[in-house]
Amino acid sequence: MYLSRFLSIHALWVTVSSVMQPYPLVWGHYDVCKTQIYTEEGKVWDYMACQPESTDMTKYLKVKLDPPDITCGDPPESFCAMGNPYMCNNECDASTPELAHPPELMFDFEGRHPSTFWQSATWKEYPKPLQVNITLSWSKTIELTDNIVITFESGRPDQMILEKSLDYGRTWQPYQYYATDCLDAFHMDPKSVKDLSQHTVLEIICTEEYSTGYTTNSKIIHFEIKDRFAFFAGPRLRNMASLYGQLDTTKKLRDFFTVTDLRIRLLRPAVGEIFVDELHLARYFYAISDIKVRGRCKCNLHATVCVYDNSKLTCECEHNTTGPDCGKCKKNYQGRPWSPGSYLPIPKGTANTCIPSISSIGTNVCDNELLHCQNGGTCHNNVRCVCPAAYTGILCEKPRCEEAGSCGPGSRAAAPRGSRAAPALLLTALLGTASPWAF
Numbered sequence: 285m286y287l288s289r290f291l292s293i294h295a296l297w298v299t300v301s302s303v304m305q306p307y308p309l310v311w312g313h314y315d316v317c318k319t320q321i322y323t324e325e326g327k328v329w330d331y332m333a334c335q336p337e338s339t340d341m342t343k344y345l346k347v348k349l350d351p352p353d354i355t356c357g358d359p360p361e362s363f364c365a366m367g368n369p370y371m372c373n374n375e376c377d378a379s380t381p382e383l384a385h386p387p388e389l390m391f392d393f394e395g396r397h398p399s400t401f402w403q404s405a406t407w408k409e410y411p412k413p414l415q416v417n418i419t420l421s422w423s424k425t426i427e428l429t430d431n432i433v434i435t436f437e438s439g440r441p442d443q444m445i446l447e448k449s450l451d452y453g454r455t456w457q458p459y460q461y462y463a464t465d466c467l468d469a470f471h472m473d474p475k476s477v478k479d480l481s482q483h484t485v486l487e488i489i490c491t492e493e494y495s496t497g498y499t500t501n502s503k504i505i506h507f508e509i510k511d512r513f514a515f516f517a518g519p520r521l522r523n524m525a526s527l528y529g530q531l532d533t534t535k536k537l538r539d540f541f542t543v544t545d546l547r548i549r550l551l552r553p554a555v556g557e558i559f560v561d562e563l564h565l566a567r568y569f570y571a572i573s574d575i576k577v578r579g580r581c582k583c584n585l586h587a588t589v590c591v592y593d594n595s596k597l598t599c600e601c602e603h604n605t606t607g608p609d610c611g612k613c614k615k616n617y618q619g620r621p622w623s624p625g626s627y628l629p630i631p632k633g634t635a636n637t638c639i640p641s642i643s644s645i646g647t648n649v650c651d652n653e654l655l656h657c658q659n660g661g662t663c664h665n666n667v668r669c670v671c672p673a674a675y676t677g678i679l680c681e682k683p684r685c686e687e688a689g690s691c692g693p694g695s696r697a698a699a700p701r702g703s704r705a706a707p708a709l710l711l712t713a714l715l716g717t718a719s720p721w722a723f
Contacts, residue, residue, distance in 0.1 A: 314633060315339075315588055315617045317602035325658050331603060332627035333585040333633025341422065341577045342391045344592055349387055350417040356569065357384055363406050364567045372566045376403055382454040387418075390572045393537035394435075401437040405631035407553060408558060416570055418548040420577070421453060424590075424597040427607050428541045432507040437571035439554025440495055442467045448505055449545040456547060460507055461490035469552075477511045485515050486540055503573075509541065524609040526626035542582060549576075585625025585633065586610035602639035613638035650679065 289556030297305040310466030320327050326356050349355065356363070357378030361562035364372040385403035394399055407414040409697075431447070444462040449455060460520035463469035472490035485526040494505040516527040531538045553568045556706060561567060587610050590597050601610035603625070604617035611620045618638035650656065650663035657669035671680035685691035 299569055301590065314585065314627070317586070317588055326656065327658060331635035331637050333627060333635055334588045334602065335583060335585055336580045336588055336590045336599075338578055338580050341426055341473065341579045342420075342575060344424075344597055345391075345420045345422055345577075346595075347387050347390070348419040348421065350419070353388060354407045354416050355405050361406060361408075362566055363403070363569055364564065370564065370567075372564065385571070390418075390575050394574050395721075398543050399437060401571045401573035403437070404573040406566045407560075408565050410562060410565050410568070412584050413551070414553055414568065414570075416550040418550070418572075419453065420546045420548075420575070423595075425542060425544050425582040426579045426597075427582050428509050428543065428577070431509050431511075431576075432546070433576040434505045434548065434572060435572070435624060436503045436505070436576040437573040438569055439556065440505055441553055441570065442495060444495070444505070445549040445551065446463065447547040447549060447577075448543045449547070450539060450542060451544065453542040453545045454662045461487065462495045462505060463492060464491060464495045466492055466572075467491035470489050477508045480512070482515045486536060487549050500637070501639060512541075525628070525630050528630065532626050532628055538561075544578065580611075583610045585627070640681050685695050 310505060313334050315337065316330045316332060318329050323331045349491045355378070356376035358376035358381070360375060360383075362372055363374050364370065365374055374386055375383050385400045385401055389400040391504070394400070404414070404416055424537040441462070442464045446459040446462070447456045448459045449457070460471045461472060463474075464471045466474040468591045474492045475489040475587040476491050476493050478488070480489070494502075510521070513527055516530050517523045518526075521527075535670055555568065581597055581599055583588075583590065583601065584603045584605070587601050587604045588612050589600040591600055598608055599610050601607065603610070604614050605622065606612060606614045611622070617638040618641045622638060625636050626637050628634065650669050657663050657671070657673060657680050659675045659680045661669040661671045661675065668679045669678065669679070674684055676682050676684050683691055
């Protein structure tokens with residue numbers, strides 16, 4: 285009886301765990317850049333790929349609207365409620381906080397009722413197009429890790445384009461088109477992400493899935509990041525090694541999920557009918573209550589911390605790298621070309637640390653982080669290792685008896701039989717990693 289009960293509880297636990305843990309624990313969080321390990325020669329650093337945690341990136345953006353005077357309320361104006369487009373007694377007034385709808389309300393906490401939202405002016409200048417560009421800028425390269433979600437307080441627009449920039453807004457590329465009629469609006473056949481595959485995951489599509497006009501009860505538009513991840517990692521993202529392998533080796537795929545800026549181009553408001561009702565133009569406007577963008581600072585797998593200071597995001601670089609994205613080697617650590625870290629092999633990846641320049645070895649022989657004196661030696665002013673009597677060499681890595689050819693099996697300074705520990709540790713020190721095979 286007890287065995288049967290135990291097995292039942294175990295089966296229940298396995299089921300609950302599979303539901304609560306949609307992503308496996310084994311694919312690595314890459315939340316540590318280095319750790320100390322113990323070898324025969326003492327403590328050394330073991331370096332690994334690392335990255336900041338995924339977070340809400342809307343806390344760090346700057347928002348810009350074009351045209352700049354498109355927000356409602358100056359002068360005050362009336363607009364129609366979404367639920368009843370002929371009840372037009374709602375007011376937008378920028379001079380009254382309770383009636384104002386400024387852009388920052390797209391990013392505030394949405395736990396309050398009624399929802400707070402940004403709102404445009406109404407389409408009072410019809411037939412001139414009512415178009416708005418909403419630009420989100422980070423002044424930093426970021427990597428998207430979850431769906432972009434836009435929640436409209438008005439009807440979802442009949443036509444919209446989501447765009448991205450990789451060069452701080454100098455040039456733009458479309459991410460996805462949205463329309464009630466893709467063929468009519470953008471001369472594109474309608475598709476959804478489910479119509480894509482590994483081979484077409486980078487295709488720019490037009491979807492009609494999220495543009496169902498004014499009468500819909502749904503308010504949300506998605507740009508599906510995780511569905512695209514799933515083409516490589518499986519529907520529950522369990523095969524992350526496959527995704528990481530693709531991100532490591534396919535620059536176009538990696539760049540697809542990387543941005544410095546996003547731009548939401550609102551081209552035509554929700555109309556809901558074939559013709560615009562010119563007698564009730566206060567029905568037509570844009571209103572957005574929430575925008576969600578989750579991601580992380582791009583630090584090229586060389587940092588776990590991204591600092592927000594003076595309205596700017598910067599990686600706190602490890603692995604002897606430097607720069608806003610840890611995109612180059614530090615001075616005196618240019619012994620080989622800079623390289624980003626690698627997610628593989630899972631779970632620790634490969635750090636690809638920058639190593640000391642040959643010209644700097646004479647001025648920085650040892651320190652307390654990278655170049656350790658061995659066999660009990662001590663570092664003196666970063667200039668030289670002071671070695672015990674039985675050892676010599678730059679890092680005290682060579683037994684003195686080797687120079688005299690007198691090292692025997694009983695010699696106290698002799699390296700263990702069949703061991704290359706001392707040369708390996710010297711190479712380790714010069715390469716800045718605990719293992720010369722880590723590269």
